Amino acid sequence: MAVDSLMRSRMRVLTLNAGSSTFKWTAFGAGGEVVESGSLSWASEAADDRRRQLRLLLRSFVPSDAIGHRLVHGGNRYRQAVRIDPQVQGGLKALVPLAPLHLPMALHAIEVVQDSLPDVPQFACFDTTFHTTIPDAAAAYAIPLEWTRRWGLRRFGFHGLSVEWAVKRAREILGRMPSRLVVCHLGSGCSVTAVRDGRSLDTTMGYTPIEGPVMATRSGSLDPGLLLELQIAHGISAIELREVLEQRSGLLGMSGISGDVGRLRAASLAGDIDATHALEHFIWSLLRAVGSMVGVLGGTDAVVFTGGVGEHHDWVRSAVAAAIPGCRLNERVDCENEVDRLLSLPDAAVEALMIRCREDMVIREHVLHQLADRSKAGAR
């Protein structure tokens, strides 16, 4: 048994992460060390170009024993990581309309790997898994019960792989598990999660990854009445609305310049009014989101910033921290060397941390767990 678990932990796992603006990969060696990692930025690429880039890329990886994919949506069917087979692929395809920015590329990566490496087992690891602990009161939408039951409508929550890592690292860095932790994942997609004693209590993303604060190209939360008016009074079709809310809204839509926070900051500092307005609304929406998560927790002991924006834009962190009573940042902390850091002053009542997003580490863990479970089941 000990030999068995040692062999499993010596599996070389390749992790693939199809995000909305990037494709990230990490090849882990037999000892868990990173052999190779990288990222492809494809925010402005068309779907066909993304597929072509992916096919080229997937030819060049070092050999691995198992592959773990980040799948943002598991729906009601996949509550934890699962080995991919044709039935699972069918189940995942059915979820595409709920995450059209993410799932098509992840599914494409699965197919390409299947063609070129048919003997390497592939696993789907879900953003939604971490949020399966959200209580029904938080997960509900106030629509007729019959609809909720018929279609399984609920808040699923996303960025769970990232939040799982943030929670683990916060515990390690602080030397204890903060009872009331707020995790701000700020990347192309943005979400804020309330974590109570290490488990997800509530999160701003919902049935789809559109809900919550403003994002790079996604609108975030909108008045449902406004969506109805666009369709009924202004003739915008539901299909067009979905495309606009996913890909042409958020920071990009408001500014007309870019969904990239760094580019908008530069434009704003150079005097662009629309960029300034978009960033002000972005920050405002983050404060609303953080406030609501602090509210459901009944206060907060610690806050984590992670994701590309959370890691690299100190002025975003400062604006959010300033709105959390008791959270005082040490302005002299330098985050640019990408090492996880405590950001708060030693006497601050609320601790703040910058934690590098490592969805790859959690995907690897989920894959190794699956391999362990399967080998236990095989032994019985």
Ligand SMILES: Nc1ncnc2c1ncn2[C@@H]1O[C@H](COP(=O)(O)OP(=O)(O)O)[C@@H](O)[C@H]1O
């Ligand atoms: N090294 C960096 N320096 C500055 N900003 C960055 C950096 N990396 C990422 N970002 C910001 O984060 C955004 C992408 O977030 P990220 O979490 O990396 O991507 P994704 O959401 O696709 O996983 C970019 O639009 C950019 O604003």
Ligand SMILES: CC(=O)OP(=O)(O)O
């Ligand atoms: C769920 C989600 O929005 O993911 P990403 O931030 O990687 O686009």
Ligand SMILES: [Mg+2]
């Ligand atoms: Mg991401």
